Amino acid sequence: MSTNDFVVPAHALPASITHEATRRRLTGTGLPAEDRLIRFAPLAESRVVSVPALLAEGADTAELDPYIADLLLIGHLRSEEYDAQEVVLDGATGRVFSMDLFEDSPGLIDVIPLAPSLDALARFLEHVDDFRSMRGRFAAPAGRTGPEAVAEASRLLMSVFTDEDWGQEGWGTVHPPSEWDHPLPAFWRIAAVIRPLARIAGPGQGLRLDLPSGLLDDEFGPDEMVRIEESALPAALVHEPTRRFLTEVGLPRDGIMFGMDGDDTRLPTLPEDRASSQRNPAHRHLWNGTDELPPDAEHMVVLGGLMHDFIVLIDGRTGAVHYAEYDADRVVPVNADISTLAFTVWMHSREGHLDEEHRFTHDFYHQLAETMTEVLSSVDPIACLPATDEDDYRYWPEVFHDEAGGVL
DSSP: OOTTEEOOOGGGSOTTOOOHHHHHIIIIIOEESSOSSEEOHHHHTTOOEEGGGGSOTTOOGGGSOHHHHTOEEEEEEEETTEEEEEEEEOTTTOOEEEEOOOTTOGGGOOEEEEESSHHHHHHHHHHHHHHHHTOGGGSTTTTOOSHHHHHHHHHHHHHHHHTSOOOSSOOTTSOOGGGSSSSSOHHHHHHHHHGGGGGGOEEOSSSSEEOOTTHHHHHHOGGGEEOOOGGGSOTTOOOHHHHHIIIIIOEESBOSSEEOOTTOOOOOBHHHHHHHHHHOGGGGGGOOSOOOOOTTGGGEEEEEEETTTEEEEEETTTOOEEEEETTOSSOEEEESSHHHHHHHHHHHHHHHHHHHHHOHHHHOHHHHHHHHHHHHHHHOTTTTOOOSSTTOOOHHHHHHTOTTTTOO
């Protein structure tokens, strides 16, 4: 038991928790008081209740599945610093599930397997924490990067979940594990295949990251990559590592959330681009009549565009990457530099392919978005900083969580 764990006093343990191993866990070893994936407030505060007590006043409890009606609320999956799906316990078998609560529509409530026991759940959370810090069994690949390092880290993290004894009995209304489409619930597959993506690139020379050779070509196709001739780079772009990246590595013409502008491989400065856009009748809807440019606009080079009508700008002096609305008089940081912009676009594309196989977004959209944000923040100190004011809209965390827009 660590100093960050809590235990439930024996006298406060609900009588409906009859599973002996579960009782021992709660009154002995305990559970994490603060975890970045799950918050166990109901247990820690001795206010465990059954699912019917969570329904809205007037909801018909008879619509609840009888098995679900006996489950106990013990915590919540976390997302964006708030409580998301409920974590519920079968007090008789020790099985743990996640649950979407429909307070007014009990007949819609279903559960998804989360862990075979509280002991296993605590181990899972500890393993994810170890992976974050690359310690314990994850220390060996800590210094390695590249596709093979990503694959190895994914296998290691996947194994700590699959090596657990999930058992075939006691899952109530849920099919036994032998009938699942995947050997693991999607919540843990998100950890096992998305978190290792941070291992794809090592530290760069002059840029944050050194992307593996051919990474973007393999992801988007060689014909879809745009590289800029040295002679076509604007004089305002004096940051040499950025110049090398654009000429040697390049960026995708269409990276879904980011793209280069058309077929023109000339990169204009912001004043040049704004003047050209204002003359274009097709862009008339983007302007509100202001001609005011952001400070140091002459040093800002237009790289391309983000979804939602934002332009992407590189500070030609430092290589810092910003975005701006077409008529804005200020710019906002979006990535540390061109290498982390490329990583972000690559990671988003990778997630799309992985989601086709794993269907993360079907049940755990916001947990996926939270993981994507955490991975990005681990390699880019700028992209996911908390906003400083209402105009400091941090693009990537916001769009990752845009479930209605289907960004992930």
